[in-house]
Amino acid sequence: MSFDEAYEALTDHDDDARWAYGTGFADPLAGVDTAVPAGVDRGDLAAYCLMLGDDALIMSHRLQQWVTRAPELEDELAIANIALDLLGQARLLLTRAAEVEDAGRDEDALAYLRDAADFRNVRLVEREDADFAHLVARLLVFATWRLALLDALTAAGDPVLAAIGAKGVKEVTYHRDYAARWVVRLGDGTELSHARMQAAADAVLPLAGELFRTHPTEARLVAAGTAVDPATLRAEFDGVWAQVIAAANLRSPSGVPDDDGPGGRDGVHTPALAGILAELQGLARSVPGGVW
Amino acid sequence: MTAAAVAARVTDPELPMLTLADLGILRAVDESGDGVVVTITPTYSGCPAMRTIEDDLTGALRDAGYPRVEVRTVLSPAWTTDWITPAGRDKLAAAGISPPGPAPRRAAGPVPLTLGPSRRAIACPQCGHAETEEITAFSATACRALRRCTACGEPFEHVKEI
Numbered sequence: 001m002s003f004d005e006a007y008e009a010l011t012d013h014d015d016d017a018r019w020a021y022g023t024g025f026a027d028p029l030a031g032v033d034t035a036v037p038a039g040v041d042r043g044d045l046a047a048y049c050l051m052l053g054d055d056a057l058i059m060s061h062r063l064q065q066w067v068t069r070a071p072e073l074e075d076e077l078a079i080a081n082i083a084l085d086l087l088g089q090a091r092l093l094l095t096r097a098a099e100v101e102d103a104g105r106d107e108d109a110l111a112y113l114r115d116a117a118d119f120r121n122v123r124l125v126e127r128e129d130a131d132f133a134h135l136v137a138r139l140l141v142f143a144t145w146r147l148a149l150l151d152a153l154t155a156a157g158d159p160v161l162a163a164i165g166a167k168g169v170k171e172v173t174y175h176r177d178y179a180a181r182w183v184v185r186l187g188d189g190t191e192l193s194h195a196r197m198q199a200a201a202d203a204v205l206p207l208a209g210e211l212f213r214t215h216p217t218e219a220r221l222v223a224a225g226t227a228v229d230p231a232t233l234r235a236e237f238d239g240v241w242a243q244v245i246a247a248a249n250l251r252s253p254s255g256v257p258d259d260d261g262p263g264g265r266d267g268v269h270t271p272a273l274a275g276i277l278a279e280l281q282g283l284a285r286s287v288p289g290g291v292w
Numbered sequence: 293m294t295a296a297a298v299a300a301r302v303t304d305p306e307l308p309m310l311t312l313a314d315l316g317i318l319r320a321v322d323e324s325g326d327g328v329v330v331t332i333t334p335t336y337s338g339c340p341a342m343r344t345i346e347d348d349l350t351g352a353l354r355d356a357g358y359p360r361v362e363v364r365t366v367l368s369p370a371w372t373t374d375w376i377t378p379a380g381r382d383k384l385a386a387a388g389i390s391p392p393g394p395a396p397r398r399a400a401g402p403v404p405l406t407l408g409p410s411r412r413a414i415a416c417p418q419c420g421h422a423e424t425e426e427i428t429a430f431s432a433t434a435c436r437a438l439r440r441c442t443a444c445g446e447p448f449e450h451v452k453e454i
Contacts, residue, residue: 028334028342030365074428081433088339091338092367148402151402171454177429178430180405184407247407
């Protein structure tokens, strides 16, 4: 064996053993009929898939950062599993975005080679959590909103989005229950846990305004019967939030503020996203197409 | 052996006591000429075993004389634990893993929030005691919860209903 082959022997070296890119199997939508519905603008549909995919990708990354830092082993497992579900949803959505835009990029190129201004996630998912109470408050807001969104997406005119929605509903139902139970446990716990849970709710809820603002891309796709208007999700969100806050003996902050400035859907992000992308993309960018 | 019979005998990498057919993720096996198209469905969106399952299917079929194998994914209808076969449920129980009950039926309207522990009647797979408690809804894999028997105190895994 020559020295050049020494590293080769360390891996089961098949054609996509590109672990810098991390995905393993080639196409999570292999065999799925990926035609674009009639009357739907390809650019809009690709942008919409990016929005929902980037939400899941960045939230997943923030959750992964909690692994090894959670209070108990069971919560390590829960957070890792929730992050994995969201990563799976991100893969499906980014693959769909890549197919629809048809510009020679794949899910890896979209995840690893875009700059912050090209990401379309809501800013809520970028936030670094000050403590575990912030994490569960943020996850409750995110999962409650995303569950309502995915559920409505099952009726979307794009069969691929409808299928991703139906699958995701089963998963995010568990995510929301997990977050809600922790909010109740901490809010209805000791004086200290109550105070920290209240502070977390006060800090996180005001960030939710962006979740319910209809982006022009969404408005056009709603007219074509292919997307969910996030403004329609607010009543369900408010109901679930109120139910959890009451069970947790917390007082709700003044409610979700209206938000109509440019936001993450327009590529306007918080400074935190650059840090996330540096960690997420660093290896893939430093060794483009690297094979181990 | 037919390609369908070969594919049906491949086991799941995370639950090796189950075949893909037992687990209900093998959706179709189509032979045409010397090629085989196998259609599978993921249990969870992020299931990391999909690639291994694809490799195992391809390898088993190649060994059985089917050199051209294509593995396709189908997302809809989404997998449900109701598709685990009766034989699969027996094998789970024999391995000390409690099989899932019926998947939740959705009423019209929003998905209901569950704030308390799950109220399902799940018996202990070790001692058979009827009362067990949930330790965590997320266990070694996304598809399994961890529970504990209130009589014998043993923890056990439960395939959670989706």
